[in-house]
Amino acid sequence: MRGRVNFLEELLDLVFVPRCLECGGKLDEERRACLCGRCWSRIRLIEPPSCVSCGKQLASDLDPLCGDCRTETRFFTDNRSAAVYDGVMRNAIHLFKYKDKRKLGRHFGEMSVQALSSSGGLAGIDCVLPVPIYRKKRRDFNQSEVLARFIGEGFGLPVHSDVLVRSKDTRPQHELSRGERRQNVSGAFSVKNRQKLDSASILLVDDIFTTGATANECAAAILSGSNAKLVRVFTLARGE
Ligand SMILES: [Zn+2]
Numbered sequence: 001m002r003g004r005v006n007f008l009e010e011l012l013d014l015v016f017v018p019r020c021l022e023c024g025g026k027l028d029e030e031r032r033a034c035l036c037g038r039c040w041s042r043i044r045l046i047e048p049p050s051c052v053s054c055g056k057q058l059a060s061d062l063d064p065l066c067g068d069c070r071t072e073t074r075f076f077t078d079n080r081s082a083a084v085y086d087g088v089m090r091n092a093i094h095l096f097k098y099k100d101k102r103k104l105g106r107h108f109g110e111m112s113v114q115a116l117s118s119s120g121g122l123a124g125i126d127c128v129l130p131v132p133i134y135r136k137k138r139r140d141f142n143q144s145e146v147l148a149r150f151i152g153e154g155f156g157l158p159v160h161s162d163v164l165v166r167s168k169d170t171r172p173q174h175e176l177s178r179g180e181r182r183q184n185v186s187g188a189f190s191v192k193n194r195q196k197l198d199s200a201s202i203l204l205v206d207d208i209f210t211t212g213a214t215a216n217e218c219a220a221a222i223l224s225g226s227n228a229k230l231v232r233v234f235t236l237a238r239g240e
């Protein structure tokens with residue numbers, strides 16, 4: 001009988017006790033959404049020195065720019081990212097976007113506000129714009145908009161989700177080579193309600209920065225389709 005009770009307890013435990021989706025361990029008291037504290041602490045936050053232009057983690061501060069930024073033409077002023085896109089972070093973003101683990105949004109939102117605060121804040125920024133998803137995609141929620149909402153709330157800035165439009169369906173950038181990425185998003189974005197951006201300094205928000213092709217294409221669309229002053233970029237995670 002004793003054995004059966006234990007078995008039952010174990011079974012209930014398995015069904016009802018929230019488990020860390022990364023390591024399978026029990027979630028601690030604080031319950032960091034879908035991941036345990038130990039796994040959260042394995043996320044590599046981006047610390048100085050990072051490239052002043054694209055936010056890439058640098059090994060030394062001898063040169064303020066990374067190799068890519070010495071040759072690329074960029075329409076955005078700069079990008080800052082909260083964490084390196086690898087390991088736990090990569091898995092967690094995947095869960096957030098595709099596996100309906102929306103509770104992660106709050107933690108990612110807090111992480112974003114923290115990263116922006118500790119890297120100079122948002123002085124001079126007038127509004128926040130999420131990178132849009134293609135409207136006809138079945139996935140109904142935009143992870144970038146969730147982040148943008150937390151950032152808007154954290155810094156007391158308006159969030160405009162009805163300005164930048166993805167007018168063309170695109171393939172996920174991570175499936176493509178560098179050249180294909182640029183091609184994939186070329187002409188994909190346009191601006192509506194342009195009066196909302198008059199003389200504005202904008203913070204564009206996305207979840208992942210890899211080569212910067214998406215951010216660049218959005219910034220180009222914003223600057224050519226409105227009288228916006230400048231576009232800065234924030235992304236939750238940055239490829240190495
Ligand atoms: Zn864990």
Ligand SMILES: [Zn+2]
Binds near residue numbers: 068
């Ligand atoms: Zn760079």
